[in-house]
Amino acid sequence: MATIVMATYLTIIIANMGGYVDEIKKAEITESTYQAFMNNPAYKGLPRDQLQKLIEEQIKLEMQRAGLDRPFLERSLMYLWDGLTLNLGRALYMTSDSGSRLVKNIILERLPQTVLLFTTATVINFFIHLYGGLYLSRNYGSKLDKIVVSLAPVSVMPGWFYGIFLILIFAAWLRVLPYGGLVDYPPPDDPLLYALSVLKHAILPITSWIISGLFMGIYSNRTFFLIFSTEDYVEAARAKGLPPRLIEQRYILRPTLPPIITSLALSLIASWQGAIITETVFEWPGLGLTTYQALQYFDIPVIVGLTVTYAYLLGFTVLALDIVYSLIDPRIRSGLPV
Amino acid sequence: MNPLKSLRPISTSLRELLHYKSALIGLSILVFLIALSLYSIIVYPGPKAVAYWRGEENIWIKNPKNAFPEWWEVFSGGKKLPRTIIINSYGGQHSVDIIQISNGIYMLNLSLTFDYYYDEEPSAINVFINGTSGDKIELYWIYPDNRRIFLTNITLNTDKTIYYLSQDIHLNNRLVMDLYKQISSIKYSPTIERILFAMPTYEFKVQKGTYKLVALCMVKNSSKFGLELVLYGRVYGIAGTDHLRRPLEIALLYGTPIALAFGMLSSVVISLLHLIIGVISGYYGGTIDTLIQRVTEIYMILPFLNILIMVSIFYKLDLWTILVIIIALSIFGSGVKTTRAIAMQIKEMPYVESAKVYGASDLRIIFLYIIPKILPTLVPSIVISVPSFVFLEAALSLLGLGDPLLPTWGKVLSEAQSQGALYKGLYYWVLEPSFMLILTSVSFTSIGFALDRIVNPRLKEI
Numbered sequence: 001m002a003t004i005v006m007a008t009y010l011t012i013i014i015a016n017m018g019g020y021v022d023e024i025k026k027a028e029i030t031e032s033t034y035q036a037f038m039n040n041p042a043y044k045g046l047p048r049d050q051l052q053k054l055i056e057e058q059i060k061l062e063m064q065r066a067g068l069d070r071p072f073l074e075r076s077l078m079y080l081w082d083g084l085t086l087n088l089g090r091a092l093y094m095t096s097d098s099g100s101r102l103v104k105n106i107i108l109e110r111l112p113q114t115v116l117l118f119t120t121a122t123v124i125n126f127f128i129h130l131y132g133g134l135y136l137s138r139n140y141g142s143k144l145d146k147i148v149v150s151l152a153p154v155s156v157m158p159g160w161f162y163g164i165f166l167i168l169i170f171a172a173w174l175r176v177l178p179y180g181g182l183v184d185y186p187p188p189d190d191p192l193l194y195a196l197s198v199l200k201h202a203i204l205p206i207t208s209w210i211i212s213g214l215f216m217g218i219y220s221n222r223t224f225f226l227i228f229s230t231e232d233y234v235e236a237a238r239a240k241g242l243p244p245r246l247i248e249q250r251y252i253l254r255p256t257l258p259p260i261i262t263s264l265a266l267s268l269i270a271s272w273q274g275a276i277i278t279e280t281v282f283e284w285p286g287l288g289l290t291t292y293q294a295l296q297y298f299d300i301p302v303i304v305g306l307t308v309t310y311a312y313l314l315g316f317t318v319l320a321l322d323i324v325y326s327l328i329d330p331r332i333r334s335g336l337p338v
Numbered sequence: 339m340n341p342l343k344s345l346r347p348i349s350t351s352l353r354e355l356l357h358y359k360s361a362l363i364g365l366s367i368l369v370f371l372i373a374l375s376l377y378s379i380i381v382y383p384g385p386k387a388v389a390y391w392r393g394e395e396n397i398w399i400k401n402p403k404n405a406f407p408e409w410w411e412v413f414s415g416g417k418k419l420p421r422t423i424i425i426n427s428y429g430g431q432h433s434v435d436i437i438q439i440s441n442g443i444y445m446l447n448l449s450l451t452f453d454y455y456y457d458e459e460p461s462a463i464n465v466f467i468n469g470t471s472g473d474k475i476e477l478y479w480i481y482p483d484n485r486r487i488f489l490t491n492i493t494l495n496t497d498k499t500i501y502y503l504s505q506d507i508h509l510n511n512r513l514v515m516d517l518y519k520q521i522s523s524i525k526y527s528p529t530i531e532r533i534l535f536a537m538p539t540y541e542f543k544v545q546k547g548t549y550k551l552v553a554l555c556m557v558k559n560s561s562k563f564g565l566e567l568v569l570y571g572r573v574y575g576i577a578g579t580d581h582l583r584r585p586l587e588i589a590l591l592y593g594t595p596i597a598l599a600f601g602m603l604s605s606v607v608i609s610l611l612h613l614i615i616g617v618i619s620g621y622y623g624g625t626i627d628t629l630i631q632r633v634t635e636i637y638m639i640l641p642f643l644n645i646l647i648m649v650s651i652f653y654k655l656d657l658w659t660i661l662v663i664i665i666a667l668s669i670f671g672s673g674v675k676t677t678r679a680i681a682m683q684i685k686e687m688p689y690v691e692s693a694k695v696y697g698a699s700d701l702r703i704i705f706l707y708i709i710p711k712i713l714p715t716l717v718p719s720i721v722i723s724v725p726s727f728v729f730l731e732a733a734l735s736l737l738g739l740g741d742p743l744l745p746t747w748g749k750v751l752s753e754a755q756s757q758g759a760l761y762k763g764l765y766y767w768v769l770e771p772s773f774m775l776i777l778t779s780v781s782f783t784s785i786g787f788a789l790d791r792i793v794n795p796r797l798k799e800i
Binding site for chain 1: 635641645647648729737782784786
């Protein structure tokens with residue numbers, strides 16, 4: 001938990017290096033004060049310059065109240081609190097689909113799409129790599145094994161890069177799948193058709209991630225299982241004549257579970273990050289595409305808000321990892337030294 | 339123990355590397371890429387590439403827009419696709435008759451002749467006119483079968499004018515009307531270029547032979563007057579052109595040294611920093627260790643790409659500053675954890691203990707005894723991680739955050755993406771930078787994987 005707070009804090013400090021968070025705060029105060037005065041009928045009759053003076057005084061007061069005149073260290077702690085409570089201010093230009101200007105709403109509206117797409121992709125990848133790795137470690141030295149090992153290097157190329165090729169083949173050339181987006185236009189009314197349409201649009205991005213991770217993921221799991229299957233206790237189990245399935249489940253998978261779960265969490269983290277480019281390539285309206293749009297509009301509050309959100313997401317993944325760890329690793333559960 | 343001795347595996351493993359077929363392929367690609375880099379640095383020294391890429395002073399005005407590379411002809415089914423043809427009255431095939439009508443006014447009969455043997459019409463036609471303000475010009479088009487079409491009347495307002503023939507709506511309307519009068523049912527959609535190069539038949543077929551552009555001019559200064567006809571092709575050079583008429587080969591060539599330098603620098607520097615920090619953490623232990631480990635854990639959940647995006651949008655950085663920031667953001671990475679674990683084992687080895695006994699300082703032990711011991715095992719991962727940084731640069735460019743001036747592969751990709759190259763069927767625009775990226779990653783990873791097998795022999799068995 002402390003790690004999350006520290007990471008968010010560091011993010012905010014970096015964000016405020018050019019005084020950008022201060023700017024956001026100031027702009028927000030100025031706007032809300034103006035709004036309050038302009039909408040207040042009590043000030044309707046006042047002359048313009050007098051009103052202006054009143055507003056300026058009020059803005060000064062508000063800024064003091066918000067602590068903008070205090071030293072940076074104190075301010076940064078305040079921003080940290082705002083960041084942790086997702087109080088991220090207002091966007092300059094962007095609005096959420098429901099019309100809200102609050103950064104929080106923009107982000108929360110887009111978050112589910114990102115989670116939907118990339119969690120699905122990561123989980124699919126996880127199982128393919130797990131079972132692929134197990135299969136190859138059983139059939140190690142076979143032709144398929146050699147092919148996978150020799151193709152492992154192609155996984156350096158990131159998912160979005162494969163995505164471009166998939167778009168080229170399936171959208172531009174064969175014209176069987178859409179170029180990008182979330183649903184067909186106009187979106188179907190029937191929820192089932194809607195879901196199918198989303199699924200159709202999700203095929204290419206998910207496939208691109210599967211291809212990108214495939215060989216390296218299977219290869220590293222296979223090597224990992226191979227190393228473990230030469231352990232003495234596995235040999236002993238084999239000598240006892242236990243069926244191979246049982247050996248796999250209890251003697252290989254069970255002890256390797258913690259590092260495998262770690263790699264799942266790490267790939268989840270990587271997926272949030274990689275989402276930025278992949279969503280841009282596929283125009284998938286999640287956090288990544290929002291990042292891209294915020295860059296186009298130069299909408300700084302949104303960019304800062306997104307960064308803090310990502311820090312949060314990553315932090316919670318690690319936290320969840322710790323909890324899962326304590327569930328599956330008896331040494332941690334019983335408080336023994338690992 | 340002589341610390342240099344532990345470095346020997348690098349040179350021996352390099353020799354061993356040649357036994358691997360994949361490493362040989364990787365090495366030859368790498369040699370090719372380095373040769374390409376040297377070539378492009380010589381052909382386009384720094385500022386020249388940038389100037390070319392920014393297209394200063396309209397240097398690319400006589401290049402076709404979005405032209406395919408010439409080798410694309412292979413996929414065109416035996417058709418010969420048009421190259422750009424430039425004919426002018428300053429040299430080459432032209433004839434001119436000058437008659438002086440009165441003092442200071444000349445009558446010019448100027449004709450530009452060219453052969454056209456391609457199977458498709460040009461992508462666009464422009465006429466560049468040089469003269470004096472007030473000159474009057476009448477342009478005619480003569481087909482190989484001697485049909486003659488009046489094109490337009492031009493009166494110069496300035497000394498230099500470009501007549502955008504393809505965009506002349508009046509001409510377009512007139513030509514289409516005439517065409518329908520001659521042939522009632524044509525089976526192709528008539529454009530100016532098509533009509534000017536078509537046989538008078540229902541189907542579109544290029545009339546091959548010698549064409550003429552004839553200009554009847556009344557000019558004030560006959561020596562200054564000149565015409566240039568540019569028939570923009572559909573293919574250009576070895577890499578084609580983009581939407582701003584720039585030859586893509588500039589960016590593809592010049593992107594090579596940038597990608598290699600960026601990838602290798604960041605990979606090497608980051609790995610070395612991880613190594614040093616990890617060893618310090620493992621060697622000293624105690625408070626320093628705890629501190630470094632905590633910082634590493636925080637660093638590992640920092641949203642790296644987001645912070646990078648945020649910083650580069652705030653400060654509009656060039657490529658090398660981005661590099662520094664990438665390094666700064668990855669100082670404490672997962673590599674620190676791995677090297678720390680190894681360092682803790684090596685710390686207990688007899689040769690380190692003996693060094694301690696005869697009084698070697700901590701720094702000496704770290705830098706001359708432990709680091710050289712770990713370094714060779716890291717080389718494969720350094721080599722393997724080079725492409726990921728090249729792709730990182732491409733990804734940043736894709737978001738529009740790359741270097742504002744330098745032409746890079748990522749930038750070509752990003753422009754192709756934003757111009758909808760795939761949608762318009764301009765596949766070469768995406769395929770070429772992608773091909774370079776693939777070459778780079780195949781080269782480094784195949785070398786790296788082979789090195790990995792040599793340095794970590796346990797992998798060789800399984």
